[in-house]
Amino acid sequence: MGKKKVIAETGAGQHGVALATAAAYFGLECDIYMGSVDIKKQAPNVARMKILGANVVEVTEGLQTLKEAVDAAFKAYANEYKDAIYCIGSVLGPHPFPMMVRDFQSVVGIEAREQFINMTGELPDAVVACVGGGSNAMGMFAGFLNDPVDLYGIEPLGRGEKLGDHAASLKYGTEGIMHGFNSIMLKDENGEPAPVYSVASGLDYPSSGPEHAFLQEIGRVKYDVINDDETIDAFFELSRMEGIIPAIESAHAVAYGMKLAKTLGKGSVLINLSGRGDKDMDYIIEKYGIR
Numbered sequence: 001m002g003k004k005k006v007i008a009e010t011g012a013g014q015h016g017v018a019l020a021t022a023a024a025y026f027g028l029e030c031d032i033y034m035g036s037v038d039i040k041k042q043a044p045n046v047a048r049m050k051i052l053g054a055n056v057v058e059v060t061e062g063l064q065t066l067k068e069a070v071d072a073a074f075k076a077y078a079n080e081y082k083d084a085i086y087c088i089g090s091v092l093g094p095h096p097f098p099m100m101v102r103d104f105q106s107v108v109g110i111e112a113r114e115q116f117i118n119m120t121g122e123l124p125d126a127v128v129a130c131v132g133g134g135s136n137a138m139g140m141f142a143g144f145l146n147d148p149v150d151l152y153g154i155e156p157l158g159r160g161e162k163l164g165d166h167a168a169s170l171k172y173g174t175e176g177i178m179h180g181f182n183s184i185m186l187k188d189e190n191g192e193p194a195p196v197y198s199v200a201s202g203l204d205y206p207s208s209g210p211e212h213a214f215l216q217e218i219g220r221v222k223y224d225v226i227n228d229d230e231t232i233d234a235f236f237e238l239s240r241m242e243g244i245i246p247a248i249e250s251a252h253a254v255a256y257g258m259k260l261a262k263t264l265g266k267g268s269v270l271i272n273l274s275g276r277g278d279k280d281m282d283y284i285i286e287k288y289g290i291r
C-alpha cells in the first residue's frame with residue numbers, strides 16, 4: 001500500500017507492544033496513542049513500546065483512557081491517511097475493521113479447539129472470554145460458533161452498577177453509533193458515550209464490537225459481568241493454584257470460569273487467557289498489596 005507508518009490506540013498496551021514489534025521488524029514508523037492514566041498504570045508496556053522504537057503519544061483529553069485514545073488515533077489517521085494506516089486494536093470501528101480483527105484473532109479459537117480436542121478427546125462444555133472491545137472473545141468464539149458449546153463473554157462491572165462505575169456496555173447499554181460503528185453502547189443523558197471505569201485498562205471502553213451485539217441479540221452468546229474485587233481475587237487465585245499470572249483483563253474471565261464451574265458440577269470450561277499479568281504486577285501490589 002506504500003504506507004510508511006502504522007497508527008494505533010492502546011489501553012493496556014498489549015496491542016501497542018504487538019504493533020510496535022511488527023513495525024520494528026518491517027522498518028515502519030509507529031505511533032501509539034495511549035491515555036495518561038493508562039501510561040501510568042501500564043508502565044512496563046510503555047517501556048517495551050519505546051524500546052521497540054515506537055512513538056507513544058500521550059492523550060490527555062477526557063478520562064485519559066481507552067476511548068480517548070481511540071478518538072485521538074482516528075483523528076491522527078484522518079490527518080495522515082496518505083502515509084499511514086490505522087491498525088485498530090479490537091473488533092471496533094467502521095467496516096472492514098471488525099471483520100479483519102475477528103479473522104486475525106480467530107487463529108486462537110481454531111487452534112484452541114484443535115488443542116482441546118487433542119488433550120481431552122472432546123469439546124469443552126463452555127468457553128469464557130473477557131470483553132472490552134471484544135477482540136480476544138470474538139477470536140476465541142469464532143472457533144466454536146457452530147459447535148454445541150455455551151459461550152460466555154464477560155464484561156467489567158468495575159465498582160458497581162451505577163453509570164460511570166463500570167464498562168458493561170452489552171449488559172446496560174442501548175443501540176447507538178460511535179467510532180464509525182453501530183452497536184450497543186453506554187450513553188450519557190445527551191446520547192454521547194458515557195464515562196466508563198474498570199480496574200483493567202483494556203476493558204474500560206463504552207461499547208463492544210457490533211458482532212457481539214448481534215450474538216447477544218440472537219442468544220448465541222451469554223454476556224455477564226464480573227467486578228473489580230472478584231477480578232483481583234481471581235488474579236491471585238490463578239497465580240497461586242496454577243503458577244500463571246494473568247492479565248487483569250483476563251482475570252475477569254478466570255473469575256467467571258470459576259463461578260461457572262461450581263454451577264456445572266462436572267464437565268469442562270475453556271477460559272481464554274488473553275494476556276499475561278507482568279504489566280499489572282506493580283499496579284496490583286501498589287493498590288491491593290499481596291492478598
Ligand SMILES: Cc1ncc(COP(=O)(O)O)c(C=O)c1O
Nearest residue numbers: 012132133134135136202249275
Ligand atoms: C490482556 C488483554 N485482554 C483483553 C483486552 C480487551 O480487549 P478485547 O476485548 O478487544 O480483547 C485487552 C485490551 O487491552 C488486554 O490487554
